[in-house]
Amino acid sequence: MSTALPAQLAEIIDDFQDLTEPDRLQLLLDFSRELPELPERLREHPELLEQVVECQSPVFLTLEVGDGPERLVNLFFxxxxxxxxxxxxxxxxxxxxxxxxxxxxxxxxxxxxxRLGLTRAITPLRMRGMSAMLGRIKRQIRETAA
Structure with missing residues (x-):
């Protein structure tokens, strides 16, 4: 089953795929520096965030789903x-x-x-962590719909 990727995600994957492995790691570091800080309302209430226990590092995330017909999602890490x-x-x-x-x-x-092409450069445990982040995001979206 081939699912079309959202354009902005497809572009990121293409950017990774166009690079050599060492450059892919550098691009990943660039993304780490660009991760926005939590808004103050979440910084003051860490209990609103869910820990991604599969990650080796303490990673927490939450999301907000808008009320409109498209139910736009805002992510926070x-x-x-x-x-x-x-x-x-x-x-x-x-x-x-x-x-x-x-x-x-x-x-x-x-x-x-x-699809980022990092499986040889990054441990399987870290790759599972990213998969777990995506899984948590999807689960939280489904829970807000229920």
Whole structure:
């Protein structure tokens, strides 16, 4: 089953695929530096965030789904600066999915982390962490619809 990727996520994957492996790691570091800080309303209430326990680093995420017919999703991540790989994965998901309709995010294939071309450069455990982030996002969207 081939699912069309959202344009912004497809562009990120293309950017990774166009690079050599060392440059892909550098791009991942760039995404880690671009991950926005949590808004103050979430910084003051960490209990509103869900920990992604599959990640080696303490990563937390939450989302808000809009009321309109498209149910636009806003993502929020918290990952420590000393965990650049994990922050980079969060940054990729943030850049690739934030602001999209819920249905579009739910349709994103689960193998997106593998499509970045980092499987040889990054441990399987870290790759599972990114897959877990995507899984949590989808689960939270489904829970808000229920």
């Amino acid at each position: 918290s990952a420590p600066p000393e965990a650049p790989t994990t922050r980079g994965f969060a940054g990729v998901l943030m850049e690739g999915l934030d602001g999209l309709p819920a249905e579009e995010i739910l349709a994103v294939p689960d193998d997106v982390p593998d």
